[in-house]
Amino acid sequence: MMIDAQLWAAYCEPYFQFSDEMTSDFFAVITAWNPASQRVSNEENLRNNQRLALEISHTNYVDVLVGDEAFTWKEASFAVAIERELAIELGRKFGQNAIYYVENNQLYLLSCLPDATSFRIKGWQSRIR
Incomplete structure (x- = not known):
């Protein structure tokens, strides 16, 4: 299975708002929101991200919002220092x-x-808000 070209193009235009500085030289920005890019309720997204937070709780991570340039669309995510x-x-x-x-x-x-x-x-640096 491949990601739809239009969706992939949207993924290629991210902007980031970090809650704190990420001190690692390498890290992932990951979310559990809207699995398979299918909208789910805010409550379900919050539960999913809580489960993800438990998975990464043993690592160095910070909260980060990922969105479009104006942040009219955004998803709560984590920057986590993992391979x-x-x-x-x-x-x-x-x-x-x-x-x-x-x-x-x-x-x-x-x-x-x-x-x-x-x-x-x-x-990359110009995408941090």
């Missing part, structure tokens, strides 16, 4: 199509689906 493969596994566990990953000050969009698509998103 790329583990991050993709966690994304799969919580039904995500893709996750973001920062490594060597570069931002990547990584598919969690079998296609394993990866895309480097330019302008």
Whole structure:
């Protein structure tokens, strides 16, 4: 299965609001909101993210909002200091199509689906609000 091209294009335009500085040189930005990009209630999204928070509670993480440039669309997420493969596994566990990953000050969009698509998103620092 592959991610729809229009949805992938939307994923390629993220902006981030971190609750605190992320001190790790590499980290994933991951959410449990809206699995498979299917809208669910805020209550269900909150429960899903609470389960995700429990999964990452043993690691270095901070809260982060991921949204479009104006933040008219946004999802509560976590920036978590874990290896790329583990991050993709966690994304799969919580039904995500893709996750973001920062490594060597570069931002990547990584598919969690079998296609394993990866895309480097330019302008990482300019996407932090």
